[in-house]
Amino acid sequence: xxxxxxxxxxxxxxxxxxxxxxxxxxxxxxxxxxxxxxxxxxxxxxxxxxxxxxxxxxxxxxxxxxxxxxxxxxxxxxxxxxxxxxxxxxxxxxxxxxxxxxxxxxxxxxxxxxxxxxxxxxxxxxxxxxxxxxxxxxxxxxxxxxxxxxxxxxxxxxxxxxxxxxxxxxxxxxxxxxxxxxxxxxxxxxxxxxxxxxxxxxxxxxxxxxxxxxxxxxxxx
Numbered sequence: 001x002x003x004x005x006x007x008x009x010x011x012x013x014x015x016x017x018x019x020x021x022x023x024x025x026x027x028x029x030x031x032x033x034x035x036x037x038x039x040x041x042x043x044x045x046x047x048x049x050x051x052x053x054x055x056x057x058x059x060x061x062x063x064x065x066x067x068x069x070x071x072x073x074x075x076x077x078x079x080x081x082x083x084x085x086x087x088x089x090x091x092x093x094x095x096x097x098x099x100x101x102x103x104x105x106x107x108x109x110x111x112x113x114x115x116x117x118x119x120x121x122x123x124x125x126x127x128x129x130x131x132x133x134x135x136x137x138x139x140x141x142x143x144x145x146x147x148x149x150x151x152x153x154x155x156x157x158x159x160x161x162x163x164x165x166x167x168x169x170x171x172x173x174x175x176x177x178x179x180x181x182x183x184x185x186x187x188x189x190x191x192x193x194x195x196x197x198x199x200x201x202x203x204x205x206x207x208x209x210x211x212x213x214x215x216x217x218x219x220x221x
Contacts, residue, residue: 003162004182006155007098007215008148010167011109011116011134012047013189015091016123021077021084022047026054029072035059047190048169050110050135050142067139082119088188090208095128098215104155107132108147108165108175144175152179164202166211167191173199184214 012018023040030037037043046054051073055066098105105128109116113134120126133151135142141150148165155163165176168189173196176183184203185196196204205211 004103004164004215005162006104006106006151006158006164008106008108008151008163008165008181010048010144010165010169010172010189011107011111011119013168013191014088014166014172014186015107015125016085016087016119017189018047018082018085019044019190021081024084025073025077025081028076029069030059032072033065033069044190048110048167049171050139052139052142070139077115082115083122085119085122087123087125088208090212092123092125094208094212094215095125097212099128101216103215105129106151107134108144108151108167108172109134110142110144110147110171111135112137144171145178148175148179148181152181164215168196170195170199173201176201184211186211 009015023043026043026046027037027040045058051070052066055061055069061069095105107116107129111134113132116132116134120129120132131151131154133147141147160180163181164184165172165181166184166186167173168186169191173183173185182202184205185201187193187196187204187206203214205214
């Protein structure tokens, strides 16, 4: 079997654990808008989905207030939040191995591309990725479906069966289904097993070693 050729990785909750940086930046934005949330654990729901979606869903912000909150969030995130972050165990080793085996690695994140690039460089794993695809700062291309489709349009020499999307939230899996590619849901991030199961990924794994087994298994002939 030599199935997958292009591997798409979500960033937050899949490559790295961004909890402190994201939740504290959301907390900062809410405080600036008169909402005090002392428990950052309650803000984990902001990890993964586009910020526009989360501010509207969890705080009933209209479009204008959502944009204001995003601007405030970015004030803190640009200065320190993006670096309050750590790679999951064995991720760097996995990326190195996959690259050496000839896979094309791509980041597919709802985070703005400019921030994703800085984070990957900070962790010194940018070298493993051929493309880093995120959202635009103006809020466009924010859904995972749009981001995956953007990537597919960049690799038209490959068929849909050559691609696989890896992520920890239902948005990653739904995006892969909408674009016709396989997916792996990882439970070590911020989506529950039930959330992932309900979204119907091709595979579900609990750790990076299981992820490696599936991806490297696709290279066995």
